[in-house]
Amino acid sequence: MLTEEHITRATANKLAKDGWEIIAVHPPDGQGPFTIPKPPRSRNIERASYHPDIVAIKKDNSNIKIILVECKIKKSDLMGDLEKFKDLANNPDSLYFICFRCQKFDDGPELGVDYESLSSKNVSELPIEFAVAYMKDTGNLDIPSKIKDFKCSEFSFSKKELFI
Amino acid sequence: MDEEDNYTFLPKELIPKKPSYNVWYTGTLGQAEWLIAFSKKLKGNAIPFSCAKSLSNVPEQIRPLLSLEQPDLIVTDNKNNPLISIEITEQQAFGTNAQQRIARFWSSVANKIPSAYILPLESYQIEKCTNTTKIDKIMNEPNQEKKEFLLFCETLLRVKGEETYNNGITSIEELKNKIRNEDYEKIAGISENSIKQLKTFLKKFIDGDGETKHLVNIPPLEYYHKVGDTYYKAYLRKPEVTDSMLLEWFNLSSIIIPTYPFKLQSDLVNLFRTNGLTHIIDDKNNSFLSYRNLPPKPGQTKVVHKFDGNEKDEIELFFNFVDACIEKRFKSDFVRKKVMASGQYWNEDLKEKWFEEISKIEDIDRIQSGDFSCSSKDFFEFFSEVFENIDNDYIKSFENFDKLHIYKIYNTEPKRGLYDPYSGNLAVRDILFTRKLEKNTDLIRFDRTKPLVFLVDFKEKSAEEHKFISYYIDKLFEKYYSGNENKFNLQEKLIWLLKNIKLHQFTKELRCHILFSDIIFIRRHIKDKIKFELIFGVPTLIRMNLLKLTDKSIQTLRI
Numbered sequence: 001m002l003t004e005e006h007i008t009r010a011t012a013n014k015l016a017k018d019g020w021e022i023i024a025v026h027p028p029d030g031q032g033p034f035t036i037p038k039p040p041r042s043r044n045i046e047r048a049s050y051h052p053d054i055v056a057i058k059k060d061n062s063n064i065k066i067i068l069v070e071c072k073i074k075k076s077d078l079m080g081d082l083e084k085f086k087d088l089a090n091n092p093d094s095l096y097f098i099c100f101r102c103q104k105f106d107d108g109p110e111l112g113v114d115y116e117s118l119s120s121k122n123v124s125e126l127p128i129e130f131a132v133a134y135m136k137d138t139g140n141l142d143i144p145s146k147i148k149d150f151k152c153s154e155f156s157f158s159k160k161e162l163f164i
Numbered sequence: 165m166d167e168e169d170n171y172t173f174l175p176k177e178l179i180p181k182k183p184s185y186n187v188w189y190t191g192t193l194g195q196a197e198w199l200i201a202f203s204k205k206l207k208g209n210a211i212p213f214s215c216a217k218s219l220s221n222v223p224e225q226i227r228p229l230l231s232l233e234q235p236d237l238i239v240t241d242n243k244n245n246p247l248i249s250i251e252i253t254e255q256q257a258f259g260t261n262a263q264q265r266i267a268r269f270w271s272s273v274a275n276k277i278p279s280a281y282i283l284p285l286e287s288y289q290i291e292k293c294t295n296t297t298k299i300d301k302i303m304n305e306p307n308q309e310k311k312e313f314l315l316f317c318e319t320l321l322r323v324k325g326e327e328t329y330n331n332g333i334t335s336i337e338e339l340k341n342k343i344r345n346e347d348y349e350k351i352a353g354i355s356e357n358s359i360k361q362l363k364t365f366l367k368k369f370i371d372g373d374g375e376t377k378h379l380v381n382i383p384p385l386e387y388y389h390k391v392g393d394t395y396y397k398a399y400l401r402k403p404e405v406t407d408s409m410l411l412e413w414f415n416l417s418s419i420i421i422p423t424y425p426f427k428l429q430s431d432l433v434n435l436f437r438t439n440g441l442t443h444i445i446d447d448k449n450n451s452f453l454s455y456r457n458l459p460p461k462p463g464q465t466k467v468v469h470k471f472d473g474n475e476k477d478e479i480e481l482f483f484n485f486v487d488a489c490i491e492k493r494f495k496s497d498f499v500r501k502k503v504m505a506s507g508q509y510w511n512e513d514l515k516e517k518w519f520e521e522i523s524k525i526e527d528i529d530r531i532q533s534g535d536f537s538c539s540s541k542d543f544f545e546f547f548s549e550v551f552e553n554i555d556n557d558y559i560k561s562f563e564n565f566d567k568l569h570i571y572k573i574y575n576t577e578p579k580r581g582l583y584d585p586y587s588g589n590l591a592v593r594d595i596l597f598t599r600k601l602e603k604n605t606d607l608i609r610f611d612r613t614k615p616l617v618f619l620v621d622f623k624e625k626s627a628e629e630h631k632f633i634s635y636y637i638d639k640l641f642e643k644y645y646s647g648n649e650n651k652f653n654l655q656e657k658l659i660w661l662l663k664n665i666k667l668h669q670f671t672k673e674l675r676c677h678i679l680f681s682d683i684i685f686i687r688r689h690i691k692d693k694i695k696f697e698l699i700f701g702v703p704t705l706i707r708m709n710l711l712k713l714t715d716k717s718i719q720t721l722r723i
Contacts, residue, residue, distance in 0.1 A: 025455045027457050093393065100436060
């Protein structure tokens, strides 16, 4: 039986192979440790806070990037997730909070952003990316390449790839 | 099995052809597979099964353990006889929510099935701040040493940094020495009483002394952070009153059957990423457990309980306990007795805050919510107007009790149901305050030493609109009773339901409330008058023989 967890795990595996460090994973029906306070008056995020399915961080030359991924079995079911991303992209406090959670500090993780310097930057310069993941051939939906100022990418997996 | 039909991520070599054990899960499949992977008894011998949402589709033998609430995992033999019930939570118990999951353990204790609760006994929290003027002043302090000192004081809660600094204590080391020497005179905000608590905090969370290795206090410079226009604080949450009740609950329940909490460990390195919680991220040896937000594996976190010669971390001890339960051998306490009892995580003096002994019944209205112990006679006299229309046999059933335990809550929001956290909170009070527990105690008999009154004050909008409890009883009665409804009053309807339906068929809005409370006493504060509602719960009904242990609802509590 195929579940959303297959997509989440395949995506996390792919990201890890591509050099991303996985910070947090929120399994379907489970508890998510990486929480972002809900943007005010957001109708697209039902809970008090937003828990992305996957959060990962990567050092790319001298830059550090953060990626948030939402997963669904069907591509056509990702509409709501794209709306959540739009909400986040339009809410500077949420975007700064994502960077705040991924910061480097004394006795903290080896890889992290310099939050102090990021917090003085314009929100459009924050090193955040979005992505969606789904199983191939599961409907049509236009996935934008950018959501506001932030890159948005997509990962798709064949059935075979999901059961490895 | 076809790959596509495979409902588990377990590798083929771990899927037994003839399983000796089943792992039933109501949480995530990942938790069940984590349990199987690290238990010596379950690995290669067990398969996970999802518990159906409807209890009628769950094996009969485990239904009683799910009848009040659903634990995350139940391990059974291959005939579905339960061996251990397990709950895993990442959120630290906080305030009244600390006890909300306890009803699921109550069912296990009542059936003499061991259980384990993996939870953060201490944790790091990140919270929005409100007092921004004070924080701005600290964060903009130009003298870096003073700023760090002021931030250190903030991590100590009650200490007023600026005043202390002005009193001549100007360095962190100086302040620490004053605390160690209990020299509180120049420490602003601290009294003769609170210096001892501060000294204990310093010892446990800053100096790291003692047999239990507690979480490390937040470094001063990481305490406040400005995110956008909002300040957040990262702080250490240590066990308080409600947590001490929780640990004592486990301690007392373990008189009957081992019911043990295990500490989910946090680490400062993950402070901002996951509020400190440690997980399995990528497990090379068990790749099927990677990226599933699972608790750490045995040996992944540091050893925190260094007493009784223990050299194992909490997760390893948890798995040792699971294996012991599967083998039904309980020779060791897995160093739990010290973890649960006062001394390591809570101090005996917190007991004084569990409830207030009151001599005048009017004193229950001094505070909006809380626990009280009072004279039964005074209670019935004070509310005589309410009880005068009640069959006197009900009142007589309280004659042998000098005291009552009153658990008082209030509610102003009609849409806010009374299930969480009160279902669990009542289960806590049932064990903590109303019984004398012995090895052979049968919880389901409800042999009281002190009856439990659940006193609900509905105010503002709730006074007129909240549906607890008559609406739910009426609705259930309407659903299950097919005769003439008019001849029954509310109490009779409840008795009929308890005799004729299974306990899990009672909706969560009233299930635990009617089970644990001797009296449910509701006051609706409408304008200048109070409207009372009253119903007697299972303990009273059993005591009066109006309900028998063989009646349907009670019977369905038992395996």
